[in-house]
Amino acid sequence: MSTKTDKIDRLAELTARSETSTGASLWVEAFRRLRSSKMAIIGACVIALFVVLAIVGPWLAPYSAEAQTWRNEVFRNQGIFVGPRADNWFGLDHLGRDEFSRFLVGARQTLLVGVVATLLGFTVGALLGGLSGAALTLGGRIGRRVDTVVMRFIDMMLALPSLLLAVSVAAVLGQSLTTVMIAVGVVQIPIFARLLRGAMLAQGGSDYVLAARALGVRRRRIVFSQILPNSLSPVIVQATLCLATAIIEAAALSYLGLGNPDPAVPEWGVMLAQSQEFFDAAPMLAVYPALGIIITALGFTLLGEAMREALDPKLRS
Amino acid sequence: MSLLELNGVKVHFPIRKGVFVDRTVGYVYAVDGVSLSVEAGQTYGLVGESGCGKTTLGRAVLRLNDITEGEVVFDGTDLASLPDEEMRRYRRRLQMVFQDPLGSLNPRQNIESILSEGMAAHGIGADQDERRERIKEILAKVGLPSGSLSRYPHEFSGGQRQRIGIARALVLEPDVIICDEPVSALDVSIQAQVINLLEDVQESMGLTYVVIAHDLAVVRHISDVIGVMYLGSLVEEAPSDLLYAEPRHPYTRALMSAVPVPDPEVEDSRERILLSGDLPSPASPPSGCRFHTRCPWRQDTLCATDRPELRDVGGGHRVACHYAAEIADGRIRRADESVPATPPGPPSGADAQPAAAEDAGDASEAADEGPAERRPEPATSE
Structure with a gap:
């Protein structure tokens, strides 16, 4: 690493700025770094494409995703699947539905499951972790006790295998898309809780918090205006990365048959599950939804990694 | 107040x-x-x-x-x-x-x-x-x-x-x-x-x-005033000029002798006290004087058993050492110090490697009247 040239660049940058210019907060700087990262741009493009697809997919779809339009054709050729052709770009599935339309429409369900599940995990996890971290930082016997109770609860959740936990939730709530969302979200709660608590503890021991205490700032204000904002960035990064996992896990649950009870409604995980039966005859039916899942997950992962790098103050040049 | x-x-x-x-x-x-x-x-x-x-x-x-x-x-x-x-x-x-x-x-x-x-x-x-x-x-x-x-x-x-x-x-x-x-x-x-x-x-x-x-x-x-700390307690306190001119506590002396002097001649001839061992763990501090495990002037009595209080030795100079006066007078010598041929002269270059001359028994023999101040820039206020 050539720190010398970096320093000169930095110096030039500083002198170029006018004396009265407003300073750039860490968020602004992070965004600037994010914009110059190829990884972030690719990730953001993939995600944008996916979101657009999820929104306008049903209108783009050339045929109905649920109607078995070419039913007769498929049943006539027992066992021989109709591959891609001019009318049906991705071919037909085992019930004579247009695979391309199903793919486009399925994006919406997939995104919905991923986003809602992650949002659920993030919200509940951050609340629990924040409560725990704040209680511990505010100190006192009660604070420690609150933290212990919350963390043991989180540890219990963490000890359960995630898929098993998801299956149990699904077993209790019955088979539906909501179940999948809840199941996937619940699995993510301990991740967010531990992460936020850990970050808050780390920040709580930092010098600027000590400085704030020395200034005579009230403890509550220290927790909410100093520690919390500085602890959020790893959690936000984790949320992006979790979106990718959530989509994959939702697909896995749908694949296990815990998803939407109506198999006609397309979702990439369901499509993948259904195609398994006919994998020998029509492997392409598995490839389309699988590719969709992989590319989307990759997009979120790329953006998440880029955000992690952009937000890490240690990597700031 | x-x-x-x-x-x-x-x-x-x-x-x-x-x-x-x-x-x-x-x-x-x-x-x-x-x-x-x-x-x-x-x-x-x-x-x-x-x-x-x-x-x-x-x-x-x-x-x-x-x-x-x-x-x-x-x-x-x-x-x-x-x-x-x-x-x-x-x-x-x-x-x-x-x-x-x-x-x-x-x-x-x-x-x-x-x-x-x-x-x-x-x-x-x-x-x-x-x-x-x-x-x-x-x-x-x-x-x-x-x-x-x-x-x-x-x-x-x-x-x-x-x-x-x-x-x-x-x-x-x-x-x-x-x-x-x-x-x-x-x-x-x-x-x-x-x-x-x-x-x-x-x-x-x-x-x-x-x-x-x-x-x-x-x-x-x-x-204006300097306090020297060692392992959680104050070992010496004095107005700053006095402390630098006449460090009285063995630890302060060792500390001062570690400061380089920007004069090559003085730097070559000045006395350097190398402390042996590491700082003891503050979780189990030594008995008696906290410094006795590393002190080159350690004595058989008091040091390991009694914890010295800060005592005023005049001019606002406070020292926590049982033998501060004796060390200053030269009545007690460092264990690792070679006996100088003539008591008042500054120690020769051999002192640069004090560990080499580890005749521990010499300490009590050479007790008569050593130089009160062996530092290269003596402030002879005593």
């Missing part, structure tokens, strides 16, 4: 173990009975090696650490026994400057927000406009452009950041500022600027400083 008085301050950190119930299995005796007093307008320097408890002591004064025992009397009030909320209000008058200029500034707050945080906490200034005016005054005082207000800490250089840290303490118009290694994280060229700034504001605002440092030159320059 001194402005700040510490009486037998102890800070012990419990070592906790256990899965469900925390058991205390021992204590780290970070600060173990320190008494000192700081007069108004004075600068008190605290020196000592890493881990000797000087930072902990500094933080204990502001109650950033819990005080296990003892009193911190500030302006007639014992801070150690104040309820939390009252202590919080007292912090307006006792401020602190930290070692790490970047780490002690919240990276997500701009300068204006950082500097007004303390004023808001203490209800100084009616609104943000009034506070901003005051911040601008202070910024000018510490030599930062007023355009810095909306900038963030990472956009400043190390020296500027430390100025911000100082400004943060100054906006509250405190009486005492505790400077915890205020310049050790800065370049040498910047150190001088920051020290001068500290001295300037001391004069113009009538501040009292407690400066914690390990750089002896910095402490000497800035302090």
Whole structure:
């Protein structure tokens, strides 16, 4: 690493700025770094494409995703699947539905499951972790006790295998898309809780918090205006990365048959599950939804990694 | 009545173990009975090696650490026994400057927000406009452009950041500022600027400083009185010139002998005392005199059994050593010291490797009258 040239660049940058210019907060700087990262741009493009697809997919779809339009054709050729052709770009599935339309429409369900599940995990996890971290930082016997109770609860959740936990939730709530969302979200709660608590503890021991205490700032204000904002960035990064996992896990649950009870409604995980039966005859039916899942997950992962790098103050040049 | 008085301050950190119930299995005796007093307008320097408890002591004064025992009397009030909320209000008058200029500034707050945080906490200034005016005054005082207000800490250089840290303490118009290694994280060229700034504001605002440092030159320059700490307690305290001229405690002598002299001839011939061993763990400090495990002047009686108190040896010079007078007279010699041919002469070059001549038995034989002062620049005040 050539720190010398970096320093000169930095110096030039500083002198170029006018004396009265407003300073750039860490968020602004992070965004600037994010914009110059190829990884972030690719990730953001993939995600944008996916979101657009999820929104306008049903209108783009050339045929109905649920109607078995070419039913007769498929049943006539027992066992021989109709591959891609001019009318049906991705071919037909085992019930004579247009695979391309199903793919486009399925994006919406997939995104919905991923986003809602992650949002659920993030919200509940951050609340629990924040409560725990704040209680511990505010100190006192009660604070420690609150933290212990919350963390043991989180540890219990963490000890359960995630898929098993998801299956149990699904077993209790019955088979539906909501179940999948809840199941996937619940699995993510301990991740967010531990992460936020850990970050808050780390920040709580930092010098600027000590400085704030020395200034005579009230403890509550220290927790909410100093520690919390500085602890959020790893959690936000984790949320992006979790979106990718959530989509994959939702697909896995749908694949296990815990998803939407109506198999006609397309979702990439369901499509993948259904195609398994006919994998020998029509492997392409598995490839389309699988590719969709992989590319989307990759997009979120790329953006998440880029955000992690952009937000890490240690990597700031 | 001194402005700040510490009486037998102890800070012990419990070592906790256990899965469900925390058991205390021992204590780290970070600060173990320190008494000192700081007069108004004075600068008190605290020196000592890493881990000797000087930072902990500094933080204990502001109650950033819990005080296990003892009193911190500030302006007639014992801070150690104040309820939390009252202590919080007292912090307006006792401020602190930290070692790490970047780490002690919240990276997500701009300068204006950082500097007004303390004023808001203490209800100084009616609104943000009034506070901003005051911040601008202070910024000018510490030599930062007023355009810095909306900038963030990472956009400043190390020296500027430390100025911000100082400004943060100054906006509250405190009486005492505790400077915890205020310049050790800065370049040498910047150190001088920051020290001068500290001295300037001391004069113009009538501040009292407690400066914690390990750089002896910095402490000497800035302090009126210096206290030397070793393993949680004060071993020597004296007005700074006196301490540098005549260090009386063996540890202080060793510390002083480690300071290089910018004169090659003196540097070659000066006496260097190399301490053997490491700093003992503060979780299980040695019995008796804390320093006896490493002291080259150690005696068979008292040292290992009795803990020496700080005793006044004249001129405001306080030493915690049973044999300070004998060592100064030369009646006790270092165990690793070769006997000089003529007692008053300075030791020869052979002394540069003191470990080579380890005739421990010599210590008591050569007891007659050694040189009272063997340092190259003797201040013959005795």
